[in-house]
Amino acid sequence: MDSHLETAGPVLDLPVADLLDGQPAFGSPHDFRRALELGAFLARIPTAVDVGPGLTFCKSYFLPRTDSGDRYRGHRNQGHSLSKLGYEDRPDQVEQLQLENHTWPEYLPQDVLVTLAAMRRLTISILNATLDHVGAAVDDRRAITGADRADGASWCHTTMNHYRTALAGRPGIFEHKDSGFITLIYSDGPGLEIFHDGEWKRAEYRSDCFTVNYGASLGVLTENLPNPVTAVLHRVPEIDPHGPQHDRSSFTVYLGPDYDSDLLTYAPDGGLVPFANFRDFSLEQARKQRYEFHARL
Numbered sequence: 001m002d003s004h005l006e007t008a009g010p011v012l013d014l015p016v017a018d019l020l021d022g023q024p025a026f027g028s029p030h031d032f033r034r035a036l037e038l039g040a041f042l043a044r045i046p047t048a049v050d051v052g053p054g055l056t057f058c059k060s061y062f063l064p065r066t067d068s069g070d071r072y073r074g075h076r077n078q079g080h081s082l083s084k085l086g087y088e089d090r091p092d093q094v095e096q097l098q099l100e101n102h103t104w105p106e107y108l109p110q111d112v113l114v115t116l117a118a119m120r121r122l123t124i125s126i127l128n129a130t131l132d133h134v135g136a137a138v139d140d141r142r143a144i145t146g147a148d149r150a151d152g153a154s155w156c157h158t159t160m161n162h163y164r165t166a167l168a169g170r171p172g173i174f175e176h177k178d179s180g181f182i183t184l185i186y187s188d189g190p191g192l193e194i195f196h197d198g199e200w201k202r203a204e205y206r207s208d209c210f211t212v213n214y215g216a217s218l219g220v221l222t223e224n225l226p227n228p229v230t231a232v233l234h235r236v237p238e239i240d241p242h243g244p245q246h247d248r249s250s251f252t253v254y255l256g257p258d259y260d261s262d263l264l265t266y267a268p269d270g271g272l273v274p275f276a277n278f279r280d281f282s283l284e285q286a287r288k289q290r291y292e293f294h295a296r297l
């Protein structure tokens with residue numbers, strides 16, 4: 001399958017959930033199953049969560065810093081030595097700043113930190129609800145998500161995406177599956193496409209919703225369960241500088257296994273067994289999908 005630039009045809013309607021105390025509540029009992037089958041759904045943003053600071057940061061972090069205390073700008077050259085991820089100038093239109101949650105207080109403005117912390121709590125709740133729905137035993141959770149953390153999540157980072165429309169002739173972001181369990185996304189417009197039933201489709205966009213993407217680690221974990229989760233194959237085609245969006249912005253919170261831990265899977269007999277070291281798995285994913293793997297990981 002090539003990473004082609006043309007825009008996909010049909011719109012793919014996604015199930016929509018309210019987040020009640022962080023728990024996804026779908027309109028119909030079939031919608032959660034459909035979300036697992038698609039590998040994606042929309043989650044209404046709770047009124048207490050303000051995504052504005054995240055978008056403001058996405059639209060400014062790549063600009064030159066105006067003074068030494070300016071945390072909204074200057075991140076192309078900052079270095080981010082506490083992070084194993086940091087800034088990346090990618091070969092597609094998007095440039096990214098990726099920061100693990102333990103580094104957020106060091107590098108991000110306070111209001112962005114508040115937004116991301118709220119999104120992280122929601123993402124943990126959605127992951128736990130998903131594990132409930134597929135039948136993962138509560139006693140298995142610490143082994144699945146990270147043995148050292150009581151809050152149900154081990155590795156967490158944000159990705160701040162800036163799609164540079166001046167870089168014409170490139171896809172927005174190459175097609176890929178996220179490697180972790182789950183990614184919570186907010187974007188300032190449409191553009192996300194999902195490969196479904198043999199063709200690329202434009203994912204439904206709603207400005208009042210996050211998009212939830214399920215990743216390869218959940219796919220591996222659940223592939224032998226009665227309700228397996230699809231790791232959604234997705235991409236963003238080239239953003240047209242003459243289109244309505246100009247530069248596109250999106251930001252995400254990602255949860256996945258620790259890179260030093262084993263990715264687990266439920267065997268056909270129901271036992272929870274190691275599938276692969278997660279760093280090795282991620283390297284293989286990156287190789288297949290023609291990504292550079294983070295050199296510091």
Ligand SMILES: [Fe+2]
Nearest residue numbers: 176177178234
């Ligand atoms: Fe992704």
